[in-house]
Amino acid sequence: KRRLAFLQIDQIGFARDRQARKRRAVADVCRTYAGKDAREALASIILTQGQPFNEERRSWAMQEAAAAIFTSIKEGQPGARDVIWAAQAALIEGQNIDRVTRSLLMSSILAAKQRGAIDQKEAAVTIAASLETEYRGMPSRTDARAYADSIENQKYAIDVLQLWSNNEALPVLQAIGQHHPDASVRERASIAASIMKMNNRPRTR
Numbered sequence: 001k002r003r004l005a006f007l008q009i010d011q012i013g014f015a016r017d018r019q020a021r022k023r024r025a026v027a028d029v030c031r032t033y034a035g036k037d038a039r040e041a042l043a044s045i046i047l048t049q050g051q052p053f054n055e056e057r058r059s060w061a062m063q064e065a066a067a068a069i070f071t072s073i074k075e076g077q078p079g080a081r082d083v084i085w086a087a088q089a090a091l092i093e094g095q096n097i098d099r100v101t102r103s104l105l106m107s108s109i110l111a112a113k114q115r116g117a118i119d120q121k122e123a124a125v126t127i128a129a130s131l132e133t134e135y136r137g138m139p140s141r142t143d144a145r146a147y148a149d150s151i152e153n154q155k156y157a158i159d160v161l162q163l164w165s166n167n168e169a170l171p172v173l174q175a176i177g178q179h180h181p182d183a184s185v186r187e188r189a190s191i192a193a194s195i196m197k198m199n200n201r202p203r204t205r
Helices: 018-032 033-045 055-074 080-093 101-115 119-137 144-164 167-179 184-201
Strands: none
Touching: 018 033, 033 055, 033 080, 033 144, 055 101, 080 101, 080 119, 101 144, 119 144, 119 167, 144 167, 144 184, 167 184
């Protein structure tokens, strides 16, 4: 089984003693994406939410890494399957991922499904779990920009799940349809849940 704990910066060749050397190494990885070490570096950036970058550069680092992961999966690059799990883990566990990064990671899951790297059921479970994470960790309305971004991410996930109509996502959609604080998201989730139940209703002869 893959374990998240082994993805430490030391194990992928970054020097501990100088932050500048770490920043250059991570930037080079994001630009070149090649080899096992590079794939592990991209996964580490995503899973540690931008470390080892300074705080003001972490969102940029995550966006660059997520873009590289998406491109590798979409194009079917060698070793692309090795980073799908990192995209899944980040979506499911990362509550504070910025909208651009989360959108790229969700697109990575869609690309993995389209290329047959994962099946629709696994993709739906991932997106549903990501939706639940986003819902539970959504920012306050007082942070208008972050709140709006979170709402858009959630609506996009709901639309994808409605299109796929996998029953595994139904409990999440039903819960959001009943309890979400935003009326537009509640309505969207309720509609998606109703359509999903209708599409999966046993057919009678």
